[in-house]
Amino acid sequence: MARRRIVYVACLMLIVSSVALAASPQAAAPTKTVKVGVVSAHSGTIAFYGLSVLRTVELAVKDINERGTIGQGPGILVGNQRYKLEVVSYDDSADPAKSVAGMRRLAEMYKVAVVFGPQGTPNTWACQEINVGLNVLFVGMSASDLSRKKGNPLYIQERSPTLYFGDPMAQACIDRGFKKAAVLTDVNEAYQSWGKRFKEKFESLGGQIVGFETVDIKTITDYHSIMTSFKAKNPDIIFITMYEEPMALAATHALDVGYKGKFLFNSEWINKAEKILPLDRIEGSLVEAMLWTFYRKYHELDKRGFQTAYIKQYRAAYGDEPALTGPAIHDPVYYMMARAMELSGSVTDAKAIRAACPKALQEGKLPLIFPNNDVLKNGLMVGAPELLLEVKGGQYKLLQELRVPKSVLE
Amino acid sequence: MLLASGLTIIFGILNVPNFAQGHLYMVAAYLGFYMVMSYATNYWLALVLATFALGILGLIVYFLVFYPIRNAPEVNLFVAAMALLMILEGGALYLFGTETKWFLIPWSRRVLTLGELSLQVQRLIVIAGTVVVMMALWVFIKKTALGAALEATAQHREGALLCGIKVSRISAMAFVVGTALAGIAGVLIGPAVLLMPTMGMGPLLVAFSAIIFGGLGSIAGAVLGALLLGVVESLASGYISATYSLIVVFGIMIVTLLFRPKGLLGREVWRP
Secondary structure, eight states: OHHHHHHHHHHHHHHHHHHHHHHOGGGSOOOEEEEEEEEEOSSSTTHHHHHHHHHHHHHHHHHHHHHOSSSOOSSEEETTEEEEEEEEEEEOTTOHHHHHHHHHHHHHHHOOSEEEEEESHHHHHHHHTTHHHHTOEEEEEOOOSSGGGGOOTTEEBOSOOGGGGHHHHHHHHHHTTOOEEEEEEESSHHHHHHHHHHHHHHHHTTOEEEEEEEEOTTTOOOOHHHHHHHHHTOOSEEEEESOHHHHHHHHHHHHHTTOOSEEEEOTTOOHHHHHHSOGGGSTTOEEEEEHHHHHHHOGGGOTTOHHHHHHHHHHHHHSSOOOTHHHHHIIIIIHHHHHHHHHHTOSSOHHHHHHHHHHHHHTOOSOOSSOOOEEOTTSBEEOSOEEEEEEETTEEEEEEEEOOOHHHHO | OHHHHHHHHHHHHHOOOOTTHHHHHHHHHHHHHIIIIISOOOHHHHHHHHHHHHHHHHHHHIIIIISTTTTSOHHHHHHHHHHHHHHHHHHHHHHHOSSOBOOOOGGGGOEEEETTEEEEHHHHHHHHHHHHHHHHHHHHHHHSHHHHHHHHHHHBHHHHHHTTOOHHHHHHHHHHHHHHHHHHHHHHHGGGSOBOTTTTHHHHHHHHHHHHHHOTTOHHHHHHHHHHHHHHHHHHHHHTOGGGHHHHHHHHHHHHHHHOTTOSSOOOOBOO
């Protein structure tokens, strides 16, 4: 009798523990792997930016594989199945043709449904021609106003088109008494349209644009003659919109030829630029900055701490700080995509994953430095404000938040 | 000017358009950077060491790449020069990394002001250094036996051979001198620009334009071509627009070549 009771109890315990195991997804070990793609430049002149994208995705994958998207890891839970994420990457050397080849290879060989990258407007536009046919949802890193207007249903643009910041920047210049401005921009579509928008607004407010130059930073390394020409026209401020180091170099050359006025820099102005041209040499100048850039400098403002933790992890893993593209993709795109896979119940259906993206953000559970993000129907991520800073006493002083009305972006 | 002179010396002797000249200049700039920034070497010493290093590199490149195919069709030399360019760029990406680098020599970044004229000390060094090196090159070519042999070989290779000049040795020397000039240019300009593995392409284009404009194979032509192109480019940037300055530069160059196909100081060179 006692023996039969022991058998009953043992059976009961076995059943209870089996049910408990089945009912608790957290306890189930990850059994399958889903691949996510990265197409970015790992070689060539912008490899620093491209490697930041790859490494950031690798860090995020590691984090999600350990903790999950909303802390219910390990990995992601899609239906009743747990998945571990794995990164597969392709080096496009910033060449649009190679970006297309990379996306095709990742989709056909590894069956990825989600790709991070490529960087740059030409590369993004090239990939927009093939991604729908390949059933790939991708985050093309472009700051152009035209990228989201192409009507691609499987495209996510991670940043508001920068040209719209030209309006408040021009207003801020006029408010500070700058009446004459010169503009130096890279040939890149996003930068050029930013410069043009600034020019139009500045002139409409009664200011005068005394010089407007467009250069190709890949071929020009000497800005002395341009800056000499600008200096001769005596501007109060020079708006420089190009990549980080050339921007700092151009400003240095302006000072070399005796320019005494102020500068207005775009959001590429970060740590490396400061090393080339220290802040004490640009007192009173203005900097348009992303939230991440500001938090990177002043960690104490990052109340939620996600940005600071990310930079710390990145430095520990790779011995360096990421380029701007790293934070741009870290927050909020990557976690949104992984969570959208969970909410859509699919790791292969790009359309379903795309449809679940807004909900992934609206839940408010993701570890984002700026939680009030949204993704519009046209694929544009909106939410986090950008900032206008003033250099004062060797520090950055926040002047105002820059927001573009949603109605303009929709 | 230094790059163009190096190019024209190599072209005059070997008939090789050394497309890698810009990349040799890049290698020199990086060498200077590491010597100064990583090993705290005095800048002037770094300039001398990098020049010697580039000269030796030039010798190695000559014997490894160009000497074995010296009698091959010209197209082979073209392809070899292109391959060398790619190897140097790839090697630089691997060894020096993808990040741009920046010389920080505080004294060279000071700006001298005279009335309305402002000039960074490093720019002054570039100008003075170029003048000194060009004068030294002129003395070497015109006042030494080796220089005379170099010029004779450039003018008439077979004739030089018949006069007892060791043409293959002179060819090697031409390569050494040409690459050493690229070395001087790289370390001189390094502190005034950003260093990146592709930094040689822009100057290479200008240097090639200068030697075509001035006359292929003529050192005086290279100097004149570089000077004129530089002045036209600066004036066009200042008075028209930097966006269109290269159109003006190359427009003038094309018009000049229509009337003087051999360039400003080019002359007929006998080739077998």
